[in-house]
Amino acid sequence: MVADICAAHGVEHHVTSYVVDQVADRRPGRTARTHDLSIVGLAEGDGDARRTVEDLVFGSGRPVLVLPASQVEPLVLNRVCVAWDHSEPAARTLSLALPILKCAERVDVVTLDTGRVQAAPGSARAAANYLRRHGVPAHPRTLSPDGRKPGAQLIETALSEGANLMVMGAYGTPRVKELVFGGVTRTALEKPILPLLIAN
Incomplete structure (x- = not known):
């Protein structure tokens, strides 16, 4: 979806996706160091996703966009x-x-x-x-x-x-x-x- 949005707006991009379900998985944090932004969907009580957010925040040096899993509307910046x-x-x-x-x-x-x-x-x-x-x-x-x-x-x-x-x-x-x-x-x-x- 991110790639589609970037392409539709003519934005040069590279998207790397991970499905993380292991506590010790540090790939996202290391990979994010050479990306502008990480995006993580987070549901209440989802410990694996929250640990991924922690690893990205403290291990990448880059910003992390956390989207509530309940959000269905596109993100707008009004x-x-x-x-x-x-x-x-x-x-x-x-x-x-x-x-x-x-x-x-x-x-x-x-x-x-x-x-x-x-x-x-x-x-x-x-x-x-x-x-x-x-x-x-x-x-x-x-x-x-x-x-x-x-x-x-x-x-x-x-x-x-x-x-x-x-x-x-x-x-x-x-x-x-x-x-x-x-x-x-x-x-x-x-x-x-x-x-x-x-x-x-």
């Missing part, structure tokens, strides 16, 4: 939400996502004000200004914690505002990925209801 905390992974992901963000009609850069130094007031504005310098229609927004898990609050806010995609950075290395996915990214992957673009 509105994109960027989860921003002014960290290094968030900055790298923002840069890697630029080609996709430039296609969006609107991009909301959302920070959750948890009191961390990195996510200080003004950091969402700085990220939005960076995107605008690249021609992205970006708008900053800062949320206050409301008692929900941070990941749930970010995703539910994005959905309520009509976002078609969420962009977020993931933390750490393969050795601590279980710890890493204990936060916002893990929440997003445990119950995939919104397409995600993730990188480390």
Whole structure:
């Protein structure tokens, strides 16, 4: 399907596909290092697919597009939400996502004000200004914690505002990925209801 779409739009492409059902299969992560983007379908409770996402995020150095298995409509980029905390992974992901963000009609850069130094007031504005310098229609927004898990609050806010995609950075290395996915990214992957673009 990806090859058909690329061909229809005259995009030079090379598609490599894997059906992964083994925990130790590291082929996708290694192969993805020489590809622009990896795409993974993920259903709730699918441990094999989630481990593949982890290997791609931490082993490829490239962005990963995670599509909920329940999604039947084509992915559109009317509105994109960027989860921003002014960290290094968030900055790298923002840069890697630029080609996709430039296609969006609107991009909301959302920070959750948890009191961390990195996510200080003004950091969402700085990220939005960076995107605008690249021609992205970006708008900053800062949320206050409301008692929900941070990941749930970010995703539910994005959905309520009509976002078609969420962009977020993931933390750490393969050795601590279980710890890493204990936060916002893990929440997003445990119950995939919104397409995600993730990188480390």
